[in-house]
Amino acid sequence: xxxxxxxxxxxxxxxAERFRLDLIxxxxxxxxxxxxxxxxxxxxxxxxxxxxxxxxxxxxEGVRVVAVSEDQTPPRLVYEPGHPDANAAGYVAxxxxxxxxEMVDMITATRAYEANVTSLNAAKSMFLKALEIxxx
Amino acid sequence: xxxxxxxxFIPLQWQKTQPETQxxxxxxxAATFKNALSEVNKLQIQADDAAKNLxxxxxxxxHQVMIAVEQAKLAMQLTVQVRNKVVEAYQExxxxxx
Numbered sequence: 001x002x003x004x005x006x007x008x009x010x011x012x013x014x015x016a017e018r019f020r021l022d023l024i025x026x027x028x029x030x031x032x033x034x035x036x037x038x039x040x041x042x043x044x045x046x047x048x049x050x051x052x053x054x055x056x057x058x059x060x061e062g063v064r065v066v067a068v069s070e071d072q073t074p075p076r077l078v079y080e081p082g083h084p085d086a087n088a089a090g091y092v093a094x095x096x097x098x099x100x101x102e103m104v105d106m107i108t109a110t111r112a113y114e115a116n117v118t119s120l121n122a123a124k125s126m127f128l129k130a131l132e133i134x135x136x
Numbered sequence: 137x138x139x140x141x142x143x144x145f146i147p148l149q150w151q152k153t154q155p156e157t158q159x160x161x162x163x164x165x166a167a168t169f170k171n172a173l174s175e176v177n178k179l180q181i182q183a184d185d186a187a188k189n190l191x192x193x194x195x196x197x198x199h200q201v202m203i204a205v206e207q208a209k210l211a212m213q214l215t216v217q218v219r220n221k222v223v224e225a226y227q228e229x230x231x232x233x234x
Contacts, residue, residue: 007203
């Protein structure tokens with residue numbers, strides 16, 4: 001229904017932010033993972049968002065996740081000769097995940113989620129105000 | 137000599153966002169109301185399904201369930217308001233002194 005469009009747009013924003021939080025949680029959980037299926041240490045992942053446009057109806061429909069990109073910065077090398085994944089020189093390649101940065105991203109995602117909820121509630125209160133037309 | 141360059145400013149064309157003919161039946165209030173009611177019913181069923189999926193642990197997002205329930209509630213309130221107006225109009229006529 002056209003009257004609920006603002007709500008659907010907010011819904012897409014909520015989904016996108018939740019997906020971002022999923023990735024951040026995965027980054028933090030794998031902050032010490034030295035092995036992956038592709039080989040090498042885990043690489044930090046982040047989501048790429050884009051505006052969602054319905055080309056047929058030429059309308060804007062919110063946001064969508066277009067890609068998940070891997071951070072290509074080099075891994076963190078820590079001298080740990082006893083580690084099973086240490087190289088010949090005794091260095092272990094740890095993921096390029098900076099937990100502090102992930103925490104900041106997490107706060108951003110949480111606040112963005114809250115902002116979407118606020119705009120959704122604004123849409124709802126506008127609708128309810130419209131229902132009051134002619135009353136009293 | 138008058139220089140005539142190509143005009144770089146092309147006026148924007150207003151695009152119609154919706155097709156001109158719509159399939160909405162236009163024969164009277166009853167049909168319109170019936171259409172609206174079926175829309176409301178659809179939203180209620182969607183909210184029901186969303187709540188069921190949540191209970192069964194299949195819901196992907198909680199907010200989608202909440203939004204579906206909220207939309208169903210708002211559509212219901214709109215319907216009730218329209219109904220109140222109709223009843224009001226009927227009572228106004230029935231009170232008419234002849």
